[in-house]
Amino acid sequence: MSTPLLEISGLTRRFGGLIAVDNVSLALMPGEIMGLLGPNGSGKSTVLNLISGALRPDVGSIRLDGHEIGNSAPHRIARLGVARTFQLVRILPSLNCRENVLAGIAFGRDALWGHAAEQRAETLLARVGLAGRAATATGELTYIDQKRLELARALALDPQLLLLDEWLAGLNPSELQQGIALVRSLRGEGMTILLVEHVMDAIRSLCDRCIVMNAGRKIAEGAPDAVLSEAEVIRAYLGDDDA
Amino acid sequence: MKPVLALAAAAIAVAFLAAVPLYADAYQLSLAITLMNYTVLATAWSLFSGPTRYVSLATVAFFGIGAYTVAVLAERMAWPYILLIALAVGLAVALVVGLSTLRLSGVYFVIFTFGLAELIRQIVTWYEVNVTRTLGRYVFVDIDAADIYWQLLGLAVLAFAAGVLIRRSRLGLALRVIGDDETVARHIGINTTFAKVALFALSASFMTLCGAVMAPRWTYIDPAIAFNPVVSFQVLIMALLGGVHRLYGPLFGVVPLVLLFEFLLARFPNHFSILVGLAFMLIVYAIPQGIVGFAERIARGKRGAA
Ligand SMILES: Nc1ncnc2c1ncn2[C@@H]1O[C@H](COP(=O)(O)OP(=O)(O)O)[C@@H](O)[C@H]1O
Numbered sequence: 196m197s198t199p200l201l202e203i204s205g206l207t208r209r210f211g212g213l214i215a216v217d218n219v220s221l222a223l224m225p226g227e228i229m230g231l232l233g234p235n236g237s238g239k240s241t242v243l244n245l246i247s248g249a250l251r252p253d254v255g256s257i258r259l260d261g262h263e264i265g266n267s268a269p270h271r272i273a274r275l276g277v278a279r280t281f282q283l284v285r286i287l288p289s290l291n292c293r294e295n296v297l298a299g300i301a302f303g304r305d306a307l308w309g310h311a312a313e314q315r316a317e318t319l320l321a322r323v324g325l326a327g328r329a330a331t332a333t334g335e336l337t338y339i340d341q342k343r344l345e346l347a348r349a350l351a352l353d354p355q356l357l358l359l360d361e362w363l364a365g366l367n368p369s370e371l372q373q374g375i376a377l378v379r380s381l382r383g384e385g386m387t388i389l390l391v392e393h394v395m396d397a398i399r400s401l402c403d404r405c406i407v408m409n410a411g412r413k414i415a416e417g418a419p420d421a422v423l424s425e426a427e428v429i430r431a432y433l434g435d436d437d438a
Numbered sequence: 439m440k441p442v443l444a445l446a447a448a449a450i451a452v453a454f455l456a457a458v459p460l461y462a463d464a465y466q467l468s469l470a471i472t473l474m475n476y477t478v479l480a481t482a483w484s485l486f487s488g489p490t491r492y493v494s495l496a497t498v499a500f501f502g503i504g505a506y507t508v509a510v511l512a513e514r515m516a517w518p519y520i521l522l523i524a525l526a527v528g529l530a531v532a533l534v535v536g537l538s539t540l541r542l543s544g545v546y547f548v549i550f551t552f553g554l555a556e557l558i559r560q561i562v563t564w565y566e567v568n569v570t571r572t573l574g575r576y577v578f579v580d581i582d583a584a585d586i587y588w589q590l591l592g593l594a595v596l597a598f599a600a601g602v603l604i605r606r607s608r609l610g611l612a613l614r615v616i617g618d619d620e621t622v623a624r625h626i627g628i629n630t631t632f633a634k635v636a637l638f639a640l641s642a643s644f645m646t647l648c649g650a651v652m653a654p655r656w657t658y659i660d661p662a663i664a665f666n667p668v669v670s671f672q673v674l675i676m677a678l679l680g681g682v683h684r685l686y687g688p689l690f691g692v693v694p695l696v697l698l699f700e701f702l703l704a705r706f707p708n709h710f711s712i713l714v715g716l717a718f719m720l721i722v723y724a725i726p727q728g729i730v731g732f733a734e735r736i737a738r739g740k741r742g743a744a
Pocket residue numbers: 210213215233234235236237238239240241242
């Protein structure tokens with residue numbers, strides 16, 4: 196039996212009196228795609244923020260490849276091969292597309308610089324469907340192209356673990372199909388992915404397993420179809436009505 | 439071929455500037471020193487504040503540390519040692535301040551750096567009044583105006599060279615990413631604290647040395663002269679007017695504003711600060727991109743239209 200790439204146990208994080216993440220445990224096997232579901236405010240983004248080091252846990256442990264990273268600085272976690280996107284897309288506005296990707300290449304795991312880095316940037320831009328746009332200013336990008344660029348920057352870190360926070364949200368149906376195909380192609384490379392998502396089509400077609408959160412707690416775990424039909428999950432969503 | 443040409447052009451410009459003391463009269467040399475002083479300060483300021491967008495008003499804190507170190511150590515040891523000690527003091531203060539304040543962002547950082555300069559001025563004043571019982575010192579060193587000018591030119595060349603090298607390096611990219619989005623910077627593996635403190639300290643080192651080199655200009659200095667907060671604002675205005683997204687940008691602010699400030703100081707000595715404030719507001723309002731950014735936009739517009 197192989198060991199999990201990511202192993203979280205008893206993770207808890209409070210904001211003042213609010214318990215945003217409440218005793219959550221989960222394990223991701225190498226190469227697995229796991230969906231993180233739940234109504235708005237249930238703590239999904241906070242879990243990603245804890246894994247990527249943006250926030251420190253109050254209680255609990257986060258292990259990457261067996262090493263505790265719960266108290267590491269975000270740049271150290273990034274250099275260990277954990278890359279992320281943001282719920283509200285964050286590209287670097289004053290840098291062009293090439294520079295946005297170079298920024299991911301230059302400081303991550305196996306960082307590159309110079310000619311090799313530029314070539315890799317071109318490859319990554321092509322990979323996400325932005326071939327030939329290297330010199331384009333970010334202000335000229337459409338919303339989906341911004342999302343693509345953000346993904347290219349995350350992939351530039353050569354991640355072992357990729358954290359996607361509603362990366363497919365806000366896309367129109369044809370863009371959504373392209374987005375799903377893109378994420379699926381990453382699985383082909385053996386990348387391990389934890390994705391927060393509301394889009395049910397995407398969850399069903401991409402995820403091996405899902406975890407559902409509500410009010411900070413994990414309320415269900417299992418294969419997408421099984422989990423989505425569980426009574427407590429349905430109640431959580433109907434009660435909040437934003438899925 | 440292009441970098442070679444740029445290097446040749448820079449070498450010719452430096453040679454030309456180095457010759458200024460040979461044919462300038464006393465007044466012209468004095469003006470050239472003022473220009474060179476602000477060139478060093480504004481370039482040093484934009485080394486850090488340009489890419490990171492952390493607006494610092496601590497310029498005069500470091501400038502004053504340099505000048506005061508010279509005033510205290512003058513005649514006690516050889517000039518190069520004095521410069522080295524001034525550099526060490528400025529660097530030490532910059533590292534402490536950098537590590538403790540660069541977590542602050544936006545307006546808090548601005549206010550802190552302004553407060554820092556005032557704090558250092560008050561500490562020096564307190565120390566002079568209560569411990570050494572002398573408020574004000576005479577600076578006796580055997581250094582004439584031409585020497586000062588050449589040293590400032592050397593500092594300016596070093597500051598430009600540092601800027602060019604940093605811009606081409608990973609560190610330069612890291613600083614621009616920090617200026618755009620510090621959260622993203624951390625999550626792509628940039629040690630933001632290191633990058634910011636390193637550049638803050640480098641920038642402060644140039645400011646400190648500049649103050650040290652300038653000290654012999656005044657035969658007499660006291661804390662109010664060495665730590666005059668107007669200097670920090672002037673440097674900020676010059677850098678903003680020129681534009682900070684190009685290394686040579688600040689130059690385009692230094693030259694017109696030094697001339698303007700000379701004129702204002704001569705004609706309206708009592709209203710100088712108010713007029714500086716007005717100039718500041720006009721610049722930020724009228725050309726937020728700076729002269730270089732403004733010129734580039736116009737050039738782009740023309741090309742687009744053609
Ligand atoms: N930095 C923060 N400070 C205070 N409260 C926060 C912070 N981040 C998240 N929260 C709160 O924690 C809860 C969970 O938020 P979040 O993890 O963003 O939910 P989700 O991503 O599932 O919609 C929400 O009530 C939110 O308001």
